[in-house]
Amino acid sequence: MQTTPTRRRFIAGGTAAGIVAVAGCADEASEDEPTDEESETDDADGTDAPEEESYEVWALDQGTDTIHIYEPEEGEGEFDRTECLDLHDVGVDIEDDADIVPHMIDFSSDYEYAAVACTAGRRVLVFRTEDYELVGDVETGPGSHMAIFAPDDDYIHVDVIDEEAVARVEADLEAESFEEVDRLELPEDETVQEAGIESASPICHQFDGQGRSIHTLGPSYHDAGVVIVDHDDFEVERAYSGDELPANCGTMPHFEDGKFYLTAGLPSDPEEGEDGVGEYYVYDVEEDEIVVDGESTRGVDAHGFWFTPDGEELWVLNRETNDGVVVDPETDEVVDEIEAFGPDQADDPEERDAPDIMWTSPDGEYMFVTLRGPAPLSGDPHAATGVTPGFSVLDVESREIVEVVEPDPIDDYADEEIEAAQEGAEDAPDIPDFHGLGVRPIGDAEGEIPNSPPF
Structure with missing residues (x-):
């Protein structure tokens, strides 16, 4: 079954942007950006202007040794790259x-x-x-x-x-x-x-x-x-x-109860006829005992997970099958399923996205999920090989993809270059492969629970 996002928009697209990203991080400062002197005293009385509530998404491209930093724009589900760090x-x-x-x-x-x-x-x-x-x-x-x-x-x-x-x-x-x-x-x-x-x-x-x-x-x-x-x-x-x-794999404490969540994942092995594993466990940290002993995530290779900022949902993703579940943190039971974290969904693992790590926006509107590349540097290639390297933006309420951000478009790479990277050729170019991701609140932007553990 092919899953189509409600709206798919690639940021930093086009050949020129891709070439710049491969060569390094371009200077993206706007010509209208205020000078240090102007930005230090924005108020009329000369005092420091209060920091507006917003947030940054730090997306780690381990394939090209680059960190891309984005901030939300005024439009729905639109994001602007404000900084790029070539390590x-x-x-x-x-x-x-x-x-x-x-x-x-x-x-x-x-x-x-x-x-x-x-x-x-x-x-x-x-x-x-x-x-x-x-x-x-x-x-x-x-x-x-x-x-x-x-x-x-x-x-x-x-x-x-x-x-x-x-x-x-x-x-x-x-x-x-x-x-x-x-x-x-x-x-x-x-x-x-x-x-x-x-x-x-x-x-x-x-x-x-x-x-x-x-x-x-x-x-x-x-x-x-x-x-x-x-x-x-x-x-x-x-x-x-x-x-x-x-x-x-994943580790996540409950934000107020004495519980701790963990994930267990194993890619399938079609040649050996093995189905793979996707499970989550719950550990009582006060009594030191397992209280949920392997509940199914209804997919294969359970990996990253994250709380919504209201604390009412815990999202768990499956890397190989590009899907996941929503767990009720009060009962620790699955209450809903998520059809896809990446836009490409197919029966063939090589033709579907491989989501990895996720983090919410402080306002609770979006869940950000990294998407692996076609030449993954970590994880079992059967499960971690993706289609569209970057990160997706899911609407928390509808659980649908509203945006896919691709800082270094994979379309700018020739098939021969990707194949060389997959084979580990010595002269192969670096291919985008997004894994880690973090969201940094700016100003007083916070949800009902802290935006990240430890709580």
């Missing part, structure tokens, strides 16, 4: 031709800083969001997959897949100083060993409101499990093997 031009301490691969993003509690985990770059980058300046560059190891600010912003914890470790980076935001000060080697931990966990690569984590961080293990469903780390002591408190709690 090879911002001062990252890495060889010029080395891949960086910005994978996931998180913000400090006041949204004044953004932490970007870079898998191939083996590091975490910290940006000051006011002026997009790189202020922190910490090498944390290969496969640095997710970097999250602690609730008090005093540390950034990093899931380092290839080293099976959780790195602790001390964050002094006032001094803009960042340094790794501790590390948990999970396979060496006695609690992890007693749980019968052999492969202990941390994937994602969040804080549970009980002074702990909960980490899923993976990346494969066959290596799934959960490790719970005491924040103050920075020690493993509990561990669950994949036989007991096979979560290998």
